[in-house]
Amino acid sequence: MPFRKRPVVLRVTLKRPYMSGQIDFARTYLSMGVTAEQMAAFNSEEQMRFIADHGAKICHMIACAICVGPIRRRFLRPVSWFIRNCVEHRYQIGAIHRFVSLMGTDPFTNIIRLAERTNPMKPRLSRKAKMS
Numbered sequence: 001m002p003f004r005k006r007p008v009v010l011r012v013t014l015k016r017p018y019m020s021g022q023i024d025f026a027r028t029y030l031s032m033g034v035t036a037e038q039m040a041a042f043n044s045e046e047q048m049r050f051i052a053d054h055g056a057k058i059c060h061m062i063a064c065a066i067c068v069g070p071i072r073r074r075f076l077r078p079v080s081w082f083i084r085n086c087v088e089h090r091y092q093i094g095a096i097h098r099f100v101s102l103m104g105t106d107p108f109t110n111i112i113r114l115a116e117r118t119n120p121m122k123p124r125l126s127r128k129a130k131m132s
Helices: 019-032 037-039 044-066 072-087 087-103 106-117
Strands: none
Touching: 019 044, 037 087, 044 072, 044 087
16 A cells, blocks of 8 residues: 555454355365365475466355355455455465365254254253143
């Protein structure tokens, strides 16, 4: 920025998107046809080839993690463009590695296990005396 002594630093936070964003993220990730283990094992040439082939998809996935909530659809394209043109390659790869490892069904397994054990027809502990 002109007329500034210190450079402008923009900071964003990657968040776990709502279900619509997670579905969009998963569809984009699966369309690339690569696993997280394969991405972690890439050498520098394979990383460059991957970026050349799937760079726009990677930026779209990162934008899905930044744009969370009702503003998602409105700002998804500009944020994706900004990531593609202004964010360094190493930060893009790091964000994808981190976020792909966090995008799983692990948080839901405890909820599913709890729902299987819970019987809605059984009286709760506080209701045993009256049986109401």
